[in-house]
Amino acid sequence: MAAGDFPGVSAQSWVPLLIGTALPARPFASGAGLVELLATAGYAAGATRVGLSRLCADGSLERRRDGRQTSYRLGRQMAETVASVGGRVESFGRSVGWDGSWTIVLASVPDELRSTRRRMKSALAYLGFGRLRETAWVAARACENEVSDLVESLDLAGLVDVFVGRPSALADVDAILHRCWDLGSLTQRYGAFVARFAPLRAAGARDALTQPDALRWWMRLTHDYRELVYRDPELPPEFLPAEARALREQVVDTYAMVHGGLDGHATAQVRRALGID
Known part of the structure; x- marks a missing residue:
C-alpha cells in the first residue's frame, strides 16, 4: 500500500x-x-x-x-494562518446545531482591484460561501464576524455589504443549494477520502508501515483532509443528500482514527529532522 x-x-x-x-x-x-x-x-x-x-x-x-x-x-x-487552519480542521464535521441563519455577502469590487477580488472569493469559499449571483455569496450559517475580519484584512470597507437572516417562504432553498454548491462532487470527495484511508483504520496496517511510509501517509492524510475541509461549505446535515451526510461522518471518523495513529510518530520524526524537539 x-x-x-x-x-x-x-x-x-x-x-x-x-x-x-x-x-x-x-x-x-x-x-x-x-x-x-x-x-x-x-x-x-x-x-x-x-x-x-x-x-x-x-x-x-x-x-x-x-x-x-x-x-x-x-x-x-503565517503562524496565525497555520493555527487558524488547524483549528478549522479540528472542528470540521462536529456540528453544534444550526439556528437557521444564513449570511449573504454583496460585493462590488472594481477591476482595478481584481487581485484583491480573487483573494476575497477564495477566502469566502474557505468560509463556506457559495456564489448565488455575480456579486452575491451566501453561507448557511451566521458568520458576520468572520466576514467583517475578512473585509478589514483586504481593506474592502464600503465595497462589501453583509446581511444575516433567514430565507423567505418564497425562496426555493433546494434550488439555492444546487446553484451555489456541487453536492454531487461533494459526495464523491467524501467517498474518495474514505476509500483511500479506510485500510489504515486498522492498527495492524499502520504498525506495518516503515518509518518513511508512515511519514508519507501522514502527509497524504493531512493534505487530503485539509484540501477537503478547505473546499467544503460545511452545510448543515439536513441540507446534505443522505449519502453525503453518512459519508461526511465516515470522513471525520476515519481521519480521527488514522491521524490519531500516525500523528505522534510522524510529528516526532519531523521535529527531530528539523531540530525543534
Whole structure:
C-alpha cells in the first residue's frame, strides 16, 4: 500500500505545515532537515530550496544563517494562518446545531482591484460561501464576524455589504443549494477520502508501515483532509443528500482514527529532522 505522489502540490506548500508542528512556539527549523523530509516525499532538493526562498521573499518565513547552516521559522502572520487552519480542521464535521441563519455577502469590487477580488472569493469559499449571483455569496450559517475580519484584512470597507437572516417562504432553498454548491462532487470527495484511508483504520496496517511510509501517509492524510475541509461549505446535515451526510461522518471518523495513529510518530520524526524537539 503506497501513499502515492502529490501531483500539483508544490514543495513550498508543505513547509508551513512541517515547521508548524512546533506551534504555538516559533523555533528556527533546520533548512537541511526540510530538504531531507521533503525528499522522503519525492521532492527534489532544488525545488525545496526554491520554495524556501519564495516563502522568505513574501514574508511567510524568517531566515537565519549561522555559518553554512540556514534555518527558518514561520513569520507571525503565517503562524496565525497555520493555527487558524488547524483549528478549522479540528472542528470540521462536529456540528453544534444550526439556528437557521444564513449570511449573504454583496460585493462590488472594481477591476482595478481584481487581485484583491480573487483573494476575497477564495477566502469566502474557505468560509463556506457559495456564489448565488455575480456579486452575491451566501453561507448557511451566521458568520458576520468572520466576514467583517475578512473585509478589514483586504481593506474592502464600503465595497462589501453583509446581511444575516433567514430565507423567505418564497425562496426555493433546494434550488439555492444546487446553484451555489456541487453536492454531487461533494459526495464523491467524501467517498474518495474514505476509500483511500479506510485500510489504515486498522492498527495492524499502520504498525506495518516503515518509518518513511508512515511519514508519507501522514502527509497524504493531512493534505487530503485539509484540501477537503478547505473546499467544503460545511452545510448543515439536513441540507446534505443522505449519502453525503453518512459519508461526511465516515470522513471525520476515519481521519480521527488514522491521524490519531500516525500523528505522534510522524510529528516526532519531523521535529527531530528539523531540530525543534
